Amino acid sequence: MEEVLNQNRDGIKRVSAQLFSLMQLFNCLMIMFITLVTAHAMHGFILEGNAFDLITKCHATIVYWKIPVIAGILYISLLLLLSIECNNHIELIVKLWLEIAVSAGLFYCTGLSYTVMVLLILADIVRNRIDWSKKILYIVLLSCVDLVLNGNVLSGYANPVSVNQIWTYYRPDVASVFSGAINIMFLIDVFIFILYMVFLILEQMSEKERIAALYRELSIANHKLAEANKQLEEYTEELVSAAETRERNRFAQEIHDTLGHALTGIVTGIEACIMLMDIAPDATKEQLKAIEEVARQGITDVRQSVKALRPDALERLKLEDALLKIIDETMRSTGITINYNCTTSLLNLSQDEEDAIYRIVQESVTNAIRHGKADVIDIGIGREDGLLNIKIKDNGIGCGKVYKGFGLHHMQERLSLLKGTLSYDGSDGFTIYASIPIRWGNSAEEKED
Amino acid sequence: MKRRYRLLLSAVLVFLAVLVVYGFLPLSPGSQNVLTVGAFAGSYWSLQNGNSYKILDDAIDLFEKENPGVRVQYVSGITRDQYQEWLSGKKAEGKMPDVFLVPSDSFQSFAEIGAMQSLDGFMKHDNDFSEDVFYEKALQSGRYRNMLYALPYECSPVIMVMNRTLLQDNGIPEPRKDWTWNEFYEACRMTGVSEGEASGQYGVIDYSWKDAFAANRVKLFNDKGTACDFTGDNINEALILLEQLSKLPKGKVISAGDFYKGVVAFEPMSFATYRARVQNDLSYQNYSDFEWGYTSMPAGTAGDNVSRLDTLTVAISSDSHSKRDAWRFIKTLTATEAIQKEIYDYSEGLSPLKSVTEDPAMEEYVLDRYGVVLDRDVITYVMERAENENRFPDYEELETEVTTAVDSILEDKSNIRMEQIIWNRRINNYIKKLSY
Numbered sequence: 101m102e103e104v105l106n107q108n109r110d111g112i113k114r115v116s117a118q119l120f121s122l123m124q125l126f127n128c129l130m131i132m133f134i135t136l137v138t139a140h141a142m143h144g145f146i147l148e149g150n151a152f153d154l155i156t157k158c159h160a161t162i163v164y165w166k167i168p169v170i171a172g173i174l175y176i177s178l179l180l181l182l183s184i185e186c187n188n189h190i191e192l193i194v195k196l197w198l199e200i201a202v203s204a205g206l207f208y209c210t211g212l213s214y215t216v217m218v219l220l221i222l223a224d225i226v227r228n229r230i231d232w233s234k235k236i237l238y239i240v241l242l243s244c245v246d247l248v249l250n251g252n253v254l255s256g257y258a259n260p261v262s263v264n265q266i267w268t269y270y271r272p273d274v275a276s277v278f279s280g281a282i283n284i285m286f287l288i289d290v291f292i293f294i295l296y297m298v299f300l301i302l303e304q305m306s307e308k309e310r311i312a313a314l315y316r317e318l319s320i321a322n323h324k325l326a327e328a329n330k331q332l333e334e335y336t337e338e339l340v341s342a343a344e345t346r347e348r349n350r351f352a353q354e355i356h357d358t359l360g361h362a363l364t365g366i367v368t369g370i371e372a373c374i375m376l377m378d379i380a381p382d383a384t385k386e387q388l389k390a391i392e393e394v395a396r397q398g399i400t401d402v403r404q405s406v407k408a409l410r411p412d413a414l415e416r417l418k419l420e421d422a423l424l425k426i427i428d429e430t431m432r433s434t435g436i437t438i439n440y441n442c443t444t445s446l447l448n449l450s451q452d453e454e455d456a457i458y459r460i461v462q463e464s465v466t467n468a469i470r471h472g473k474a475d476v477i478d479i480g481i482g483r484e485d486g487l488l489n490i491k492i493k494d495n496g497i498g499c500g501k502v503y504k505g506f507g508l509h510h511m512q513e514r515l516s517l518l519k520g521t522l523s524y525d526g527s528d529g530f531t532i533y534a535s536i537p538i539r540w541g542n543s544a545e546e547k548e549d
Numbered sequence: 550m551k552r553r554y555r556l557l558l559s560a561v562l563v564f565l566a567v568l569v570v571y572g573f574l575p576l577s578p579g580s581q582n583v584l585t586v587g588a589f590a591g592s593y594w595s596l597q598n599g600n601s602y603k604i605l606d607d608a609i610d611l612f613e614k615e616n617p618g619v620r621v622q623y624v625s626g627i628t629r630d631q632y633q634e635w636l637s638g639k640k641a642e643g644k645m646p647d648v649f650l651v652p653s654d655s656f657q658s659f660a661e662i663g664a665m666q667s668l669d670g671f672m673k674h675d676n677d678f679s680e681d682v683f684y685e686k687a688l689q690s691g692r693y694r695n696m697l698y699a700l701p702y703e704c705s706p707v708i709m710v711m712n713r714t715l716l717q718d719n720g721i722p723e724p725r726k727d728w729t730w731n732e733f734y735e736a737c738r739m740t741g742v743s744e745g746e747a748s749g750q751y752g753v754i755d756y757s758w759k760d761a762f763a764a765n766r767v768k769l770f771n772d773k774g775t776a777c778d779f780t781g782d783n784i785n786e787a788l789i790l791l792e793q794l795s796k797l798p799k800g801k802v803i804s805a806g807d808f809y810k811g812v813v814a815f816e817p818m819s820f821a822t823y824r825a826r827v828q829n830d831l832s833y834q835n836y837s838d839f840e841w842g843y844t845s846m847p848a849g850t851a852g853d854n855v856s857r858l859d860t861l862t863v864a865i866s867s868d869s870h871s872k873r874d875a876w877r878f879i880k881t882l883t884a885t886e887a888i889q890k891e892i893y894d895y896s897e898g899l900s901p902l903k904s905v906t907e908d909p910a911m912e913e914y915v916l917d918r919y920g921v922v923l924d925r926d927v928i929t930y931v932m933e934r935a936e937n938e939n940r941f942p943d944y945e946e947l948e949t950e951v952t953t954a955v956d957s958i959l960e961d962k963s964n965i966r967m968e969q970i971i972w973n974r975r976i977n978n979y980i981k982k983l984s985y
């Protein structure tokens with residue numbers, strides 16, 4: 101749409117520029133025709149011995165060959181002036197007056213018979229980009245000049261070369277052909293001028309149309325923007341509710357992780373106590389103390405979760421320490437063996453990643469004890485190709501088919517938030533593989549290496 | 550091209566155009582030191598003259614001696630009839646001579662188109678020059694709209710030539726220089742005789758309406774010749790005089806030649822013609838049997854003893870590139886006594902220089918050598934009162950029209966005032982027709 105309009109506008113602009121050139125050309129033709137014919141007639145007057153009539157009746161005080169020469173020079177000068185584009189109002193005023201002065205010279209040269217260059221100046225004024233109010237002022241001024249020139253007002257005061265008298269040199273029929281030619285050229289010139297003005301108006305109109313089209317496009321874009329905004333708002337609301345859900349899930353997970361873990365530890369510990377109580381009361385006492393500690397830890401965990409829903413150990417400790425602590429606590433409270441093997445640094449991990457790793461280890465250990473009845477658990481953490489791999493293997497009963505419990509499901513969710521993957525294998529004990537893309541760069545790692 | 554250069558270039562072009570208009574082109578040859586003069590062969594006064602370029606040649610010699618380095622040239626062989634056209638052609642070709650003689654009938658035309666340089670500036674700055682050396686009326690002929698464009702070179706007023714013998718025979722006292730129409734009419738009436746088979750006598754011949762109108766201060770046309778007033782009282786008086794004169798008995802006196810036969814008492818004549826007649830030995834024999842004399846023209850009832858004055862003037866071309874030299878040359882030609890004195894040897898008119906014309910030695914010299922009386926008293930009186938004719942471009946056509954009008958009025962015996970009004974309209978219509 102806009103391209104079509106632009107093309108259209110460029111076409112109109114081109115045509116009006118061509119019309120302006122055509123006007124200049126036609127004016128040139130007219131001036132040269134008038135002055136050359138006049139000069140020829142004046143020469144004829146002299147040759148025929150009517151020089152006295154020529155200089156008295158026709159007021160031809162100028163040498164005949166000078167008329168076309170001067171007219172040509174002045175016309176070129178006028179063309180140069182016309183080709184100057186003005187940036188501001190003062191320049192335009194200066195230019196306008198210079199043009200009027202030059203045209204007055206031309207007008208005098210052609211014996212007060214040639215006034216069309218006023219149209220040329222008028223066309224030039226309209227072409228310039230200035231306020232319309234000022235333009236109208238100049239147009240009125242030029243029209244007055246044109247009226248004065250055309251109205252033969254000046255011929256009473258000035259005594260220029262009288263072209264009509266000079267042309268009486270020719271036979272009346274020839275002279276009438278010449279004046280006819282002049283009149284036709286004048287009319288053509290006026291016609292071109294009118295055409296030029298029409299195209300100028302068309303140009304203005306197409307400009308307006310283009311602006312209207314742009315406006316239309318703008319309002320459509322505005323409308324779309326408003327819709328998008330609305331959608332965004334809706335989406336934000338959705339996001340908020342999603343965040344709420346997630347938070348609820350996390351809350352549930354926290355309860356499961358902290359309270360569940362502690363309770364599992366306590367239950368397992370108490371079971372052991374019941375069995376041990378009769379056989380070795382001292383060991384039972386020891387075991388109960390460990391259970392108490394687990395319970396206390398559980399209470400603290402719950403408290404922390406309620407407070408910030410954040411793993412307490414991680415808050416206080418570095419990830420590795422937190423992991424070692426939880427492993428130590430588990431080993432002491434349950435009496436199983438946990439082999440921890442970490443081959444990479446766990447520094448510089450983001451909060452999310454730390455949380456995820458911590459939870460995965462915690463959950464896997466809990467699962468191994470609770471579901472797998474395992475007594476040996478191997479934990480391996482390593483790094484390979486920008487991935488942090490965690491492998492947790494137990495020697496428990498495993499399972500043929502894995503029913504994803506709440507714990508596994510949440511592990512998976514946590515990892516997927518970090519674009520990590522989780523896989524497990526229940527054929528030989530139970531093995532969990534988790535891998536997380538590491539956001540800290542190789543460089544940090546290499547430096548440490 | 551930058552805007553500034555375009556503006557500059559257009560200004561340069563305009564400047565160039567102005568240069569072309571005023572002819573300051575570098576391609577014109579370096580003719581700074583050559584002064585060209587436009588002059589014609591023969592007498593300005595339509596008389597025979599074999600010494601046409603003598604005065605000019607002497608003036609050139611004098612000028613070139615006083616101004617070494619300046620050469621003066623002129624084209625010889627242009628007749629008086631061709632002169633105006635030749636000069637116009639030069640003007641139209643832009644080759645106007647620096648200095649040129651201006652016949653009075655061309656003066657106004659050339660002044661109007663601005664072909665002549667105004668001399669007021671030169672006169673103001675030239676301490677050696679005073680316009681008082683000329684007869685005021687002669688100088689006046691070089692003025693156009695209060696600007697002086699030309700200096701008088703030679704002039705000739707119309708004087709009343711009389712047959713003294715005839716006046717004495719008829720018992721008429723010789724008219725004084727301040728005589729009037731009444732005395733004039735009376736003298737004519739007393740001279741007029743229609744009896745006798747052979748010739749008869751007549752008072753005045755060739756006393757034209759122009760003389761009568763001038764004597765009665767008639768201003769027939771406005772300055773530009775675009776309007777005519779033929780209805781005035783002073784015209785009426787002039788017409789009545791002319792009518793009365795025409796009714797006087799005149800026998801077979803019909804032509805100007807009859808004056809030389811001694812049967813006409815008065816004939817108005819240009820001073821130049823008078824001089825030529827007297828100087829010319831051949832015609833002298835024709836009038837040897839009566840005594841010649843001249844006086845001023847008779848004054849009209851509402852006017853003065855006004856003679857029509859014709860002046861040949863010299864002007865500087867407005868296109869000239871060496872106007873200072875030209876000014877010096879026209880001073881040599883018009884205001885130098887040695888040159889002006891030659892008018893009495895080689896031409897027929899009066900020198901407009903008072904010191905020359907009123908010089909007693911000159912009076913004696915002219916009388917001895919040529920038999921011409923330079924009556925200082927009368928000439929001064931006449932020159933003081935003379936009027937230049939208003940020679941606008943269409944003057945000759947209108948003059949013919951007025952002659953027709955006057956003749957028609959004099960022939961018809963009807964009411965003169967009525968006729969005046971009718972002819973006033975006709976003449977004005979004719980003027981309108983001429984201007985288209």
